[in-house]
Amino acid sequence: MTGSLSRDVILTILVSAILIWIMPLMIATYTLTVLVIYGMLGLSLGLIWGFGGILCFGQAAFFGLGAYTYAIAAINIGESTVPMILAVLVPAVFAALLGAMMFYGRLTDVYLGVITLVVTLILFKFMNSTAGPQYVIGKARMGGFNGIPGFQTLNVPGDPSAFIWGDAYFYVCAVALAIVFVLVSALLRSSFGRVAVGIRENETRIALMGYDVRARKTALFAVGAAIAGLAGALFANWGEIVTPNLFSLSQSAEIIIWCIVGGLGTRLGPILGAAGLAYLKFLLGQQSMIDNTLIMGLILVLFVLFLPRGIVPALASLWRISFGRRPLGRIHQVRRTRNRERLNG
Amino acid sequence: MDLSFVILVEMLYAVASLILIGAGLAVVFGMMKVINLAHGEFMMMGGYATITAVNLGVNVFVAMLVIAPLIVGLIGLVVERLVIRHLYGRLVDTMLATWGLSLFFIGMTTMIFGNTTTGISTPIPGFAVGGYQINGYNFFIIVVSVLLLIGILAVLKTTRAGLVARGAMQRADMAASLGYSPDRIYMATFFCGSALSGLAGAVLAPLVGLVPTSGGAYIAKAFITVIAGGPSLVAGLLSSAGFFGIVSQVFTFAISPVIGEVALLVAAVILLRLLPQGITGRFLKGRL
Structure with a gap:
């Protein structure tokens, strides 16, 4: 098994190196960075939905939580290394608590969907209402609908004045995505990943074999949230502002569309779906003939009807x-x- | 005294509007186990249909109670034939496809009506109770939702169509072997469900400024009310709308409207954790 994993790693390094070299020649790195970040976000849902069978309607909650954690921590600490770590940990812990509540209550499909959706909405409503001066965490004002601008962006660890931005930031994001991809591959090849796929296929059978399904689902959910949180922190750095729109329903919807279009049960599908559709949206945004949302909706309906397995x-x-x-x-x-x-x- | 009357009316109004918002979704979900995530957009289109009809010179009540349900019902019929018909029994796929439809309708409405807020004024004037002003339209909404519940109950209990529908709801294969086509029954049910959504959107339209994305405000509430209500249609709708309406209004009056909304959502999460089959999955079993 280790043989094929090392082959996977080498292949990933080769392909991503070529892509990192070629892609900036075709698309501006500023756009490319956000495509890479969306790819990571797509991978996070692709992992828990495609391999764990957990349909989360609120992956945007963890994305937004990661972004907000980063922004608030960066303002308070004044450098970016600790905030980046926090932005991964906070969503993971939040997801572990939420997941424990749901999975130990044996909630499945629709109910899981409702609860994750509702939690996203709660965060969205709450963040929108934090406009007043009383909503302060440390030195950071929450800012309500306007969000939090002007926080410290990514810097070289240990040197708060050496900012990483522009082309360099694209390379950081791309390498981060490649590392996450390799880690996800390793996770799926481990016994934990195999049991997760087993749970997706037949929960009762895995439970009867003596595995604790609830704990494993919770752990997988937390891993997915950690990846989404990292994507959120990277997004905060890219946009240099965080707003409650990160938690919006349309953001959650988009992540699900990426996974469906790209292909569930694959590692590459959600990444390609995310990057491809985000780029399509970017191109469509430059014309005003046909509304963007209409095309996204049409794509989702057509894929569910005719190509439910994805590209x-x-x-x-x-x-x-x-x-x-x-x-x-x-x-x-x-x-x-x-x-x-x-x-x- | 006056304040308690005002609070009572506000609570009744909150419950009534939740019933209205949930009714269309409940009919479709209860009958066909299809979660229509485009429900909010059906309501939004009901609102637009009303406003367009009123601007064309139709009486506002005719527009609300006749034209909007018919138009949205017809749209629902088309949607059922083109998309949902192929997805029966695949719960998650129907959710995704209807979510796609909701985005499609948002885009469509934006292209036709533009991304601006439209609205009509409430057709019933307000009045004063002691030192407080009450919106007279709230009473209209309460009356409509009560009539709606009685209507659904009467159709399901007393008419032949209701009997057939209930039969197909329990055992579609048995209904089919008795000579009723489940395909037809589902089509008719989806038409009724969409028409109810259109009615709800139309009746609530004068209270809100309508934008193409207003459906999103309804869908979560409708979704929660119906899922928390559980398998029985009328009893579930009534009990969960009652519970959530009262919770949100208590927190609204005690703290602030935003906290009221958040309290509703938190209550929903806790309720679903405790009663995953919905309220009527545990209590009032077997009622309609």
């Missing part, structure tokens, strides 16, 4: 049909030889 699995099976080995032909071959043997014998 990446569909392309993979197309590849297998066109170029791969043909198991069907081989079976015929075997049967034919067997028949011949039987005739001869």
Whole structure:
């Protein structure tokens, strides 16, 4: 097993190195950075939904929480290393608590969807109402609808005056995504990841085999939230402002669309779906003929109806049909030889 | 004395509006186990239909109670035939597809009406109770929602169509073997559910400034009310709307409207954690 993991790592490094080298030649790095961040956000839901079977309608909650944690901590601390770590930890702990509440209560699909959606809404409403001067954490004012601007952006660890921005920031984000991707691959190859997939396929069977399904689901949920939190912190650095819109329903909807379009149950699908659709949205935003939301909605409906498995699995099976080995032909071959043997014998 | 009367009316109004918001979704969910996340947009379109009709010179009550439900019902019919029909029995897929539809309708409305706030004035004047001013329209909403509940109950209990619908709700295969096409029944149910959403949106339209994204404000509340209500249609709607309406109004009067909204959501999370099958999954079992 370790052999194929190291092959995975080498392949990831090679492909991401080539992409990091080529992509800035085609798209401006400023746009590219946000595509990479969205890719990471898509991967976070792709992990818990595609491999764990947990449909979270509120992945935006952890994204926003990561961004807000970073902004508030950065204002109070005045450098970026500790805030980055906090931005991963706070959403993970929050998700662990929320997940424990849901999974130990044996809530499934629709109810899970409602609760995650409602929690996102609570955060959205609460953050929108924190406009007054009494809502202060340390030195940071929450700012209500206007959000929090003007916090310390990413700097070289240990040197608060050496900011990382522009092209350099793109490379940081891209490398971060590659590292997260490798970590997710390793997680899925570990026994924890295999049991998670088993839970997705048949929860009762895994429980009867003696695994604690509730604890494992909670842990996976927290891992997903940690990745979303990291994406949120990177997004805060990119936008240099955090607003309650990070928690909005449309943000949650978009993450789900990315995963559906890219392909569930794959690691690459959600990343490609996120980056591709975000870029499409960026291009569509430059024209005013057709409304952006309309096209996004249409894409989601069409994919659910006609390609519910998403682009990446569909392309993979197309590849297998066109170029791969043909198991069907081989079976015929075997049967034919067997028949011949039987005739001869 | 005056204040307690005002608070009583406000609570009744909160409960009534939750019933109105949830009714269309409850019919569709209770009958077909389809969660229509475009419900909020159906309400929004009901509102736009009303405003357009009123601007064309139609009487406001005709526009609200007849035109808007019909138009939204027809839109629902088209949606059911084109999309939802293919997804019966796939709960998560219907949720995703209807979410896509909701985005589609938001985009569509933005293209037609523009991203501006429109509205009509309330057709019933307010009046004073002691030192307080009460919106007379609140009473209209309370009356409409009471009539709506009685109407749903009467149709389900006393008419043949209601009997067939209840039968298909329990055992679609049995209804089919008795010669009723579940496909037709589902189509009709979805039409009724959409029409109810349109009615709710139309009746609430004079109270809010309408924008293409106003559906989002309704969907979470409708979703919560219906899921927390549980399997029985009328009893579930009544009990959960009553519970949430009172909780949100108590916190609104005690602290502030925003806290009231948040309290409603928190109450929903706690309630679902304690009663994952909804209120009527535990109590009042087997009622309508």
